[in-house]
Amino acid sequence: MTLLNIAVVGGGVGGPCAALGLAQNGHHVTLYECATSTDGVGFAFRITPNSDRCLRSLGVDTVLGGAVIANSGRLMDAVGLVTAEFRENTDLGKAKKGTSVFAYRPSLQRQLLDRMSKAGVVLKPGMKVTSVDVDDTTLTFDDGSTISADLIIAADGVHSIVRPCIVDASIYYPKLSTDHNCLRFTIPKQTILTDSITSKLVDGDYKMFTWKGDEKRIIAYSVDADRQYNFNATHPAHMSKAETSNADYNGEDAVAYNHSISLSRVEEIYSEFDPRAIRLFELADPEGFRVWSLVDIDEIPQWSKHHTVLIGDAAHAVLPFGFAGAGMAIEDGVTLATLLPAGLRIDDLEGRLKLFETIRRPRVARVRDFSRIMSNAEDPKTIQDYREFLGGHDALEHARMEMEVSSERKTSS
Ligand SMILES: Cc1cc2nc3c(=O)[nH]c(=O)nc-3n(C[C@H](O)[C@H](O)[C@H](O)COP(=O)(O)OP(=O)(O)OC[C@H]3O[C@@H](n4cnc5c(N)ncnc54)[C@H](O)[C@@H]3O)c2cc1C
Structure with missing residues (x-):
């Protein structure tokens, strides 16, 4: 059975999710992260039910890792007058299907890295990618060393070094779109x-x-x-x-x-x-x-070239007003893993990367637009619609369905 040799760049959120899912499929995965420590850095973010479901499918229970269930809150105006309050029951049955939690980034990264090493991912911290040859699927690092792989997954964040190898960097770069x-x-x-x-x-x-x-x-x-x-x-x-x-x-x-x-x-x-x-x-x-x-990136014309693919913020950084950047990176990771099972022929890889893009593009476009609007949104209906669209999605199921449709199309043509 064909197993791919996969290089993942970036140990933030999307990279570890992709690496973990692909290693669980049986592929040989190495993750390169420029930070020298793998202790995890950064602040926190909200994980909505759609991404919680994805993490659970990878065997990661964020609540066990210290994430706090987002079941109560108080909203105030600038001077502190309460405008709304909410309280929800902590329903563990619901939590199993996916719930909304506040996650501390270092804790989530520790959980992901722990699962990755159990799944056999080789982790290489202190390895900063300085250039990519997309024709040869080769990475060069700041110590001058190079590696080649069957597939490069670039999850190197909003200031991605790989993105300019795929799209024109003078047009597609991080912008202060809402100032x-x-x-x-x-x-x-x-x-x-x-x-x-x-x-x-x-x-x-x-x-x-x-x-x-x-x-x-x-x-x-x-x-x-x-x-x-x-x-x-x-x-x-x-x-x-x-x-x-x-x-x-x-x-x-x-x-x-x-x-x-x-x-x-x-x-x-x-x-x-x-x-x-x-x-x-x-x-x-x-x-x-x-x-x-707070920056985002306009929709880029392609997410992959040959056997190199962008995921997460590298492909589609969005503003945080929609609480969804990390969620989109997590969904990307599990979607890609679903589309690349063990046994996939190398000749079919490019087609699957295009399918990945076709599946993910409309969803992240809607998140990007909403996140821009949400920087000033007041309309409760707009917010409610967005919440349902965001939290109600099942990325795994969607990927499986699209893969079946694509296989049927191939068989009938
Ligand atoms: C203020 C703020 C609030 C936010 N709140 C939320 C929220 O509530 N909910 C939500 O879902 N999202 C939120 N986000 C967005 C979220 O943090 C990002 O979308 C998410 O971290 C993207 O994950 P990623 O894996 O694509 O990239 P990152 O998490 O940025 O990870 C990229 C990784 O690549 C590594 N790297 C970079 N360059 C190289 C290189 N050359 N070689 C090797 N490694 C490299 C970096 O060190 C890093 O570890 C927020 C963002 C901000 C700024």
């Missing part, structure tokens, strides 16, 4: 609970609370087995333009990511907000404040 930046940080729950000004925010055990102003929002949710709250605070980009020496820049727009910002600047940006929100900024460690330009 927002996002401040990210975490605070231990105990710190919030023991402060007299903020304790009431988490009494009643709300797993999420948000403040929404005209152009600014603060979203906080519980992660890491309910030990920490993760904060995403969005605002017009010009208010927190990178001015520090640690800013990394990328793309033609010179968008900055992961740069630091002072507490006084943060307080200035949110000065009209609820005093409890300002108090939370003061309680946080300002050394941990990180600002990201």
Whole structure:
């Protein structure tokens, strides 16, 4: 039986999901990650039922890894007046089919890496890809070494080094399409609970609370087995333009990511907000404040060339307002694994990569559009429709069905 020799670039979210699914199929998979440590870095994200279902199919239960079920929340306006509250029963039956959770990125990465090594994926940290030869399916690394594979899966994120080998980088690059930046940080729950000004925010055990102003929002949710709250605070980009020496820049727009910002600047940006929100900024460690330009990429004309394919943010980075970038990367990973079973003939590989793109393109296009609209969406019906579209999808079932249809078409022609 043919087993493919597969190189995955990027150990973020999509790369490990693809690597795990393909290794579970029996293929020989090596994952190359430029970070030297595999401990996992970054903040947190919401995992909606569609991606939770995919993770469960790979044997990953995020709740066991410390993800918090998103079953209660309080929404407020900028000055702290409650506009809505929600509470849902934690229905474990439903959870088995997929639920909405808040996941701490380092914990999810640890779970994925652990499953990967059990499934036989060879993990190579500290290997930065510097170039790709898509004609020879060959990767070159910063130490000068090269490797060749039957298939390269590029899951190297929004600032992908592989994407320019597939599409024109002067047209398709990360852009500030809605002109927002996002401040990210975490605070231990105990710190919030023991402060007299903020304790009431988490009494009643709300797993999420948000403040929404005209152009600014603060979203906080519980992660890491309910030990920490993760904060995403969005605002017009010009208010927190990178001015520090640690800013990394990328793309033609010179968008900055992961740069630091002072507490006084943060307080200035949110000065009209609820005093409890300002108090939370003061309680946080300002050394941990990180600002990201919120970028996305216009729809690119092709996701693969020969035996190299882009997945996740490398193919279709979307804005975080739709809570779906990681979810799309997870769905990509399991879809690709479903389409590439053991025994697939090398001659059929290009066709399957095209099928992958055909399956995934309309869904991520809708997520991209909605995520742009959601940066300002007020219409509850629009939001509800989007939630159903996002959470109700079964990526695995969809891939299986499309594969059958495609095989039937081949047989009848
Ligand atoms: C503020 C904010 C909030 C968000 N909230 C949510 C949310 O609630 N829900 C959600 O679903 N999504 C959310 N997202 C989006 C989500 O984080 C991304 O969509 C997701 O991480 C994409 O996964 P990926 O695997 O494609 O890329 P990444 O997670 O970026 O992983 C890329 C990996 O590739 C590695 N790499 C890069 N270049 C190289 C190279 N040359 N050689 C080797 N390795 C390389 C990197 O080190 C990294 O490990 C949010 C994003 C932001 C900025």
